[in-house]
Amino acid sequence: MKVKLRTLAISMTLIGAIGAPTFAAEELVKPIQPPKSINLGMAELGKKLYFDPRLSKSGFISCNSCHNLSMGGADNLPTSIGHNWQQGPINAPTVLNSSLNVAQFWDGRAPDLKAQAGGPIANPGEMAFTHELAVHVLETIPEYVREFKMVFGKDKIDIDQVTTAIAEFEKTLVTPNSRFDQWLLGKKDALTADELAGWKLFKESGCVACHNGENLGGTSFQKMGIVEPYKAKSPAEGRVAVTGKDADRFSFKVPTLRNVELTYPYFHDGAVWTLKEAVDIMGRLQLGRKFTEKENAQIVAFLKTLTGEQPRFTLPILPPSSDKTPRPQPFGK
């Protein structure tokens, strides 16, 4: 019975993911490619904006606060801390390799990075600002005014330019050259026997049905709790919020497994802190399979080979505010 259920689950998810029930697992996972077409001036501007807390009401929270590039592009908290220490409803997904995802946010409500970037700025529970105020701050900072003009060739900054620049920077945040990618590219001694056994299990037990593509995830939406329901600590209901379809309740974007060693805690509610527990739960709830201790350890060993080269760059120096810059409002008002 369990086997049957598992097979069914795999077939369903494969159909959802790639539209065909074949199982050419090696081809389902590909090494990450460094980005091929980056506007460097725009990415450099985007990097500053990504680190600039003046895009928040408080002047304290930047993109990097919750998608911390020192920490796997996440905040390593179950759910994030927003303006006035509000508790977020969902785990902050990593920004690393997010350009490879089919859509952004757990429910996929943003089609791309640019659309995503505007969300937290204006979310009252996150940066608690407005697009208008954020743009107004930027246009009072002479160095930004010059840099936007250089990059976009326009006399006036707008939110579209802001999110375009942030998205361009985020496109650079890929992590190639993990040991697994080295192995995929032909370095046959890049993985140990246990790691290879983990990869084999990952394929054969059906993990790869959802965690596939360059990003080992991010290619489809899947129900959390196929074989057994998942008792989430988060009120989020997933994809249904976007499609309105009852069938999409508790369906979430499959998260990437790239750098998963760095992006704890796991799942959309951030309830699980260890890969061991995450693998166990995924096996039982999604595949109807209870991995043995040894199998679990092998899969975890494989997952740790997915840690790629982290983006290395100089911390940006932000241009100073001018006397005309509106002041942050961290407390009250």
Next chain:
Amino acid sequence: MKVKLRTLAISMTLIGAIGAPTFAAEELVKPIQPPKSINLGMAELGKKLYFDPRLSKSGFISCNSCHNLSMGGADNLPTSIGHNWQQGPINAPTVLNSSLNVAQFWDGRAPDLKAQAGGPIANPGEMAFTHELAVHVLETIPEYVREFKMVFGKDKIDIDQVTTAIAEFEKTLVTPNSRFDQWLLGKKDALTADELAGWKLFKESGCVACHNGENLGGTSFQKMGIVEPYKAKSPAEGRVAVTGKDADRFSFKVPTLRNVELTYPYFHDGAVWTLKEAVDIMGRLQLGRKFTEKENAQIVAFLKTLTGEQPRFTLPILPPSSDKTPRPQPFGK
């Protein structure tokens, strides 16, 4: 009358600052020297710790949260945001060039950077952790264990090593080669006529009596409000908290003017956002002198020549927690 008062104030502060009522102003200010003896391995470890929010209870606040190296080593807020969004009592001073200060904190209660570094970690209003818990977090992170051992040659991490490493990193955070320093070192066209006029005013009106040394400040404690009282928005009473002497009430460490263009808002209560207003208040309250619009603009122009080369370094990548690492407690508990 005003002139007499001013002369008195200058003489008093000169005696306080350098112990002699001479007025060799050029010699009172010196160019910043790059640090001459840095333990690079220790500084690299310290950089990671400086950026690591796991030294806080919430897992969200690091040294860099309030002494942000993208923003002049400060947070550009009147007073800082601490654990649970608590409002701090005083403006966060810049970490830049802080190794050149005679002591740390506005009241000088820490004799050096090492003593300072332990303060915020254990302050319930800031990082809200304890030294014991911070060390316990670090000793569960294998990469940190190895790096501490490499740097300190001991089998066990302790808080003394943690603060020593952070202080070593902070020693690297000097900002040489400002335009003013280039001028001091002989590049006579480094300053404009207005900037030079500002420097002349800065010396002759007595600013340099307190704002002297390599750091144009940080060499002495002085009363805030010599000629006229300062109506502070902060409850802090300054140096009296350390010495217990009533004469030290409202006496604060003279802040550095290095990079002052970047370290707004100003004064220990962060009440003033523009250099124009800060110069006006300082003139009236400390020197009994009302600068004209033109004089004020010239002094501000001079102050902006004190922006040095900001520390440029690669954003550190932090080692991941292990399954044994205690979890952050951002909410409740």
